[in-house]
Amino acid sequence: MRTSTSAQGDGEASSASAPARANAFKIETYLRARARLIESELARLMAPGEGPDGRLMEAMRYSLLAGGKRLRPILALAACEAAGGGRAQAMALACALEMIHTYSLIHDDLPCMDDDDLRRGKPTNHKIFGEALATLAGDGLLTDAFVVLARAPAPPAVLIEVIAEVANAAGAGGMVAGQALDILCEGQAITLEQLEYLHARKTGALFLAAVRGGARLGGASPAQLAALSDYGRALGLAFQVIDDILDVEASTEQMGKRTHKDGAHHKVTYPSLLGVAKSKTFARKLLRQALRALEAFDQRAQPLRELAVFVVERSL
Numbered sequence: 001m002r003t004s005t006s007a008q009g010d011g012e013a014s015s016a017s018a019p020a021r022a023n024a025f026k027i028e029t030y031l032r033a034r035a036r037l038i039e040s041e042l043a044r045l046m047a048p049g050e051g052p053d054g055r056l057m058e059a060m061r062y063s064l065l066a067g068g069k070r071l072r073p074i075l076a077l078a079a080c081e082a083a084g085g086g087r088a089q090a091m092a093l094a095c096a097l098e099m100i101h102t103y104s105l106i107h108d109d110l111p112c113m114d115d116d117d118l119r120r121g122k123p124t125n126h127k128i129f130g131e132a133l134a135t136l137a138g139d140g141l142l143t144d145a146f147v148v149l150a151r152a153p154a155p156p157a158v159l160i161e162v163i164a165e166v167a168n169a170a171g172a173g174g175m176v177a178g179q180a181l182d183i184l185c186e187g188q189a190i191t192l193e194q195l196e197y198l199h200a201r202k203t204g205a206l207f208l209a210a211v212r213g214g215a216r217l218g219g220a221s222p223a224q225l226a227a228l229s230d231y232g233r234a235l236g237l238a239f240q241v242i243d244d245i246l247d248v249e250a251s252t253e254q255m256g257k258r259t260h261k262d263g264a265h266h267k268v269t270y271p272s273l274l275g276v277a278k279s280k281t282f283a284r285k286l287l288r289q290a291l292r293a294l295e296a297f298d299q300r301a302q303p304l305r306e307l308a309v310f311v312v313e314r315s316l
Contacts, residue, residue: 026306027303027306027307027309027310028310030303030306031069031070031074031307031310034070034073034074034077035069035070035074037087037091038070038073038074038077038091038094038095038098039065039070041091041094041095042064042065042095042098042099043061043065045095045148046060046061046064046065046144048061055129055133056133056136056137056140058129059125059128059129059133059134059136059137060137060140060141060144062125062128062129062137063102063105063106063119063125063137063141064098064099064102064141066119066120066122067120067121068120070098071207071239071307071311072094072097072098072101072206072207072210073093073094073095073097073098073210074094074307075207075210075211075214075232075235075304075307076090076093076094076097076210076211076213076214077090077091077094077214078214078301078303078304078307079210079211079212079213079214079215079218079220079228079232079304080093080214080215080217080218081218081300081303082215082218082224082228082294082297082300082301082303082304083214083215083218083219083220083221083224083225083228084218084219084220084300085214085217085218085219086218088153089152089153089154089217089218090152090213090214090217090218091152092148092149092151092152092153093149093152093162093166093210093213093214093217094210094214095145095148096145096146096148096149096166097145097166097206097209097210097213099141099142099144099145099148100141100142100145100166100170100175100206101206102138102141103137103138103139103140103141103142103145104138104170104175104179105119106124106125106126106134106135106137106138106141107135107138108179109124109125109126109134110126110131110134110135111126111131113179113183125137125138142170145166146163146166146167149162149163149166150163152217154217158216158217161216162213162216162217165209165212165213165216166209166213168205168209169205169206169208169209170205170206170209173201173205174201174205174206174209175201175202175203175205175206177201177202178198178199178200178201178202178203178205179202181197181198181201181202182198182202182267185198185267185268186267188268189268190268192273192274195268195269195270195273196237199236199237199240200233200236200237202240203236203237203239203240203243204232204233204236204237204239204240205236206236207232207235207236207239208229208232208233208236210232211228211229211231211232211235212225212228212229212232215228223296224296224297227293227294227296227297228293228294228304230289230290230293231290231293231294231304231308234286234287234289234290234293234308235286235290235307235308235311237286238283238286238287238290238308238311238312239311240270241270241279241282241283241286242283242311242312242314244269244270244271244279245270245271245276245279245280245283246314247269248269248271248276249276270282283312284312286312287308287309287312290308291305291308291309
């Protein structure tokens with residue numbers, strides 16, 4: 001995305017704000033219903049274990065079924081439907097993405113990383129199961145995610161593309177690289193362009209894989225895939241900008257995790273570079289980019305539109 005140079009300007013208010021507020025109940029109802037579907041399938045896939053590995057499965061289930069927004073899997077289902085598919089076609093992808101996301105949270109919370117003791121309003125995994133088992137629970141979720149994804153009901157050629165894209169988004173070309181950069185950049189002076197590069201990997205890569213994977217499984221045309229990719233890039237970055245703002249403005253009770261930690265770790269964030277007001281302006285700009293990317297889509301893409309507004313306006 002070429003957004004860094006314009007992040008500090010553009011004070012236009014979001015044209016989506018008024019209808020989004022009118023439809024707030026609709027999107028929140030949609031999110032709850034989709035989250036229940038995903039959680040039901042996750043619970044089925046990750047049934048309690050018996051025997052020697054029972055404690056490991058308990059640790060995996062503890063974090064995986066602890067709630068949360070489930071945005072990445074919901075995006076996968078919504079993108080599949082926007083491209084003309086049915087949600088059943090993308091459910092395996094949705095579950096795999098949530099398993100990968102949960103693994104990343106378990107590892108992020110470890111003492112060797114962010115050293116957090118609260119996640120989704122509950123003690124972090126290592127506080128309950130110990131550091132070693134928490135590490136293995138994350139390893140198990142990451143690896144088993146690809147078992148789930150490999151069994152998706154899709155043509156082999158399409159499925160191979162989706163698996164490769166998700167693996168790239170999760171690995172050293174995506175989320176892991178972003179996390180490494182985040183650690184290496186603590187206390188360092190970095191530019192807005194470098195910060196965007198970091199977050200396009202740490203946060204944006206899995207958002208983009210969710211949207212593109214769902215679109216592929218739904219039979220998206222090349223033009224649809226390109227447009228949905230633009231949407232996914234804008235949304236992933238917007239999510240991170242808002243997350244940075246919430247770390248400054250929200251309370252631990254509101255977020256279900258420790259806030260104000262970015263400053264404590266001397267991390268460069270959008271508010272630290274731009275200030276809170278300009279960060280909010282940048283988030284609105286990204287929202288408009290995401291909505292423009294969907295202009296050629298019909299009402300089947302309405303959940304994606306509403307999701308973008310929801311992500312951005314949760315703090316504005």
